[in-house]
Amino acid sequence: MGAKRQFCDSPTETLQNLEIHATTLRPSEFAHPAHQHPEEELMIVREGTVIALVNGELKRVGPGSAIFQAPNRLHSIQNVGQTPVVYHVIKWRSTATGPAAVANP
Template identity: 70%
Template sequence: MLTKREIVLVALTVFLMSIPLVIVASQNQPTTLPSSVFEWKSVKVEKTKVGERRQFFDTPTETLNNLEVHATTLNPGEYAHAAHQHPDEEMFIVQEGTVEALVNGELKRGGPGSVVFQAPNRQHRIQNVGTTRAQYHVIRWRTAKTGAASAKP
């Protein structure tokens, strides 16, 4: 039979040994995006060689492995990046200007209010084909079907 002292020592040892497990478990559990409002003026503007970028968020949600939303501003004639593909889906919502997107091997134009959906694993790109800046919002998501995080262009 264990003495009271031995029981206290065992309990203390179990407690101390569980601390690293709790720390590791909490580090592996990403927090999810709560309901939020992201005010345009409060989102940091990052100057790029082709225009600007505003990163709203890039994080897990309660139902998605990851949800990313950013806004891109392209100067006239500029491409956001070279044609590429990735296993996740993404959508562009044009706010201003005229863009030309590579969609299913064809170039398609869209102006303010246009929505471009890019299915997974398809070559795509977007260019400002207007004479003024073009601005669009990008919504990109990953699910269990998407797999691990994919590279960002």
Template identity: 45%
Template structure:
């Protein structure tokens, strides 16, 4: 049989656990400040399909998260299968020829071309050229992402 003491201990324990979880979830990372990212200073990580340079993935004054990386693909390679996600995404082609597939439609994107992927729309990329292709990826996550659906 549960005693009054058992109920009080259980209530206090539950209260402390909920408080600890709330504190852990509200711990914020510092906001990104103005800065410069020089190509020569970027760390290059090899991938099975080419290489990747991770620049940042952090909150800003206006966004819950702002992420940027640079992908380099070997000829004929794709970084991953087509997919969709709630955040919007933009890619800018630095070198090579990229095939962009968006909602079943395929376009070739040349150097300087921009690819915008809207929220929750299928998309995928592939190096369509005979040389390496490199593109910048920008993804932004508003504070209310997931609370409203477009």
């Protein structure tokens, strides 16, 4: 992976966990293989063009796009452009989420 910058990954007053990070992907690079987890996740594309697996469909999106990943659904993201991609991830776990995933890429 190009780079990952972690901003926070800890409990808050109302959430069991809040994770916020920014990822940079090189051209053609995947962030990780398709996976799923019990937490909901929001990705915001800042730079570049990606193809994201969302709810069983591939979506091509660019800067300013928001991608919502529902819990327990396979998802992935790939840089499909010629320049680096930068996107931000916000993922949260609450009492309604259930237990944390054992392995979380």
